Amino acid sequence: MSCDRPLLLEQSSPGFPPELRRVPSPPDEIFVRGRLELLARTPRVAIVGTRAPTPYGESQARHFARVLGAAGVVVVSGLARGIDEAAHGGALDVGAASVAVLGSGVDRPWPAGPLAERMLREGLLLSEFAPGEGPRKHHFPLRNRLIAGLSRAVVVIEAAHASGSLITARWAVDMGKDVYALPGRVDHPMARGCHRLLREGATLVEAPEELLVELGLTPGVRSSARGESAFEGEASNALSHSILQALTGETLSLDEIIARIGAPPSETLSQLAELELSDFVARSPGGLYRLVHARPT
Numbered sequence: 001m002s003c004d005r006p007l008l009l010e011q012s013s014p015g016f017p018p019e020l021r022r023v024p025s026p027p028d029e030i031f032v033r034g035r036l037e038l039l040a041r042t043p044r045v046a047i048v049g050t051r052a053p054t055p056y057g058e059s060q061a062r063h064f065a066r067v068l069g070a071a072g073v074v075v076v077s078g079l080a081r082g083i084d085e086a087a088h089g090g091a092l093d094v095g096a097a098s099v100a101v102l103g104s105g106v107d108r109p110w111p112a113g114p115l116a117e118r119m120l121r122e123g124l125l126l127s128e129f130a131p132g133e134g135p136r137k138h139h140f141p142l143r144n145r146l147i148a149g150l151s152r153a154v155v156v157i158e159a160a161h162a163s164g165s166l167i168t169a170r171w172a173v174d175m176g177k178d179v180y181a182l183p184g185r186v187d188h189p190m191a192r193g194c195h196r197l198l199r200e201g202a203t204l205v206e207a208p209e210e211l212l213v214e215l216g217l218t219p220g221v222r223s224s225a226r227g228e229s230a231f232e233g234e235a236s237n238a239l240s241h242s243i244l245q246a247l248t249g250e251t252l253s254l255d256e257i258i259a260r261i262g263a264p265p266s267e268t269l270s271q272l273a274e275l276e277l278s279d280f281v282a283r284s285p286g287g288l289y290r291l292v293h294a295r296p297t
Helices: 017-023 035-042 054-070 082-095 114-122 137-151 164-174 189-198 206-213 234-247 254-261 265-277
Strands: 002-010 029-035 044-048 074-077 098-101 122-129 153-156 176-181 281-284 290-292
Touching: 017 137, 029 035, 029 114, 035 098, 035 122, 035 254, 044 054, 044 082, 044 137, 044 164, 054 074, 054 082, 054 164, 054 206, 074 082, 074 137, 082 098, 098 114, 098 137, 114 122, 122 137, 137 164, 153 164, 153 189, 153 206, 164 176, 164 189, 176 189, 206 234, 234 265, 234 281, 234 290, 254 265, 265 281
Parallel strands: 044 074, 044 153, 074 098, 098 122, 153 176
Antiparallel strands: 002 029, 029 122, 281 290
16 A cells, blocks of 8 residues: 555554664654555665765665565665665665655655655655654754664665764664675775774675575565565575575585585576576686676666
């Protein structure tokens, strides 16, 4: 069901996300607008970062959102320009769910424009600020705690040394959530925030498939509740998951993969071909397989 007008959800309302009852200073009420059914979907992963990304960072944000979204993950972000925009757009591009948490009223999304309009049609807008409230500087740290609270994990892709994305990451740590950071060039200012998080204990992530393994999901496979599947059959899904687990952090030959997962050679080769065609696995010269760290755009 889609709702064009702001809808009020109180803490006692059935549709109020239970995760938001556990954030620091939980909101007594929230307002939502868009596809209301998306609020009940899980798991959710936040993808956040700078408003001024490099082409690499923007590409990675979109890639992570596409792969996670195609596997049934709800992509959460803050609608800002840059990494947020790429994350929302990447999820919507594959028909996946995306939730934007705002620092303004849901009837005054900021920044206004094509993405906000698309999120209203295909995603969900959420805010603790009343309709009519405009964006204010002090709203955004509060918004960031809701981004972290809604999400099972937070992924930071490019951030300056002092960045709002780091605030989101720290909210996540305080709530016991997992924080992942994508490393960047040591000489680029937009890598310093991620490197700072890594020094503070965040988990280094290089590919969205690594997150899916942690979430117990398989790339391209959505649960039956979402009605879509890129790989059909439970056996196929399990085999894909085993292959991706074996390749996490590794470069392996076909024989090495077979030895590790214990599946028949013909089935393993067939599933590797499917994963390669879907840009989740790449085959290097010499017949070695590895996870793809960047999908072609």
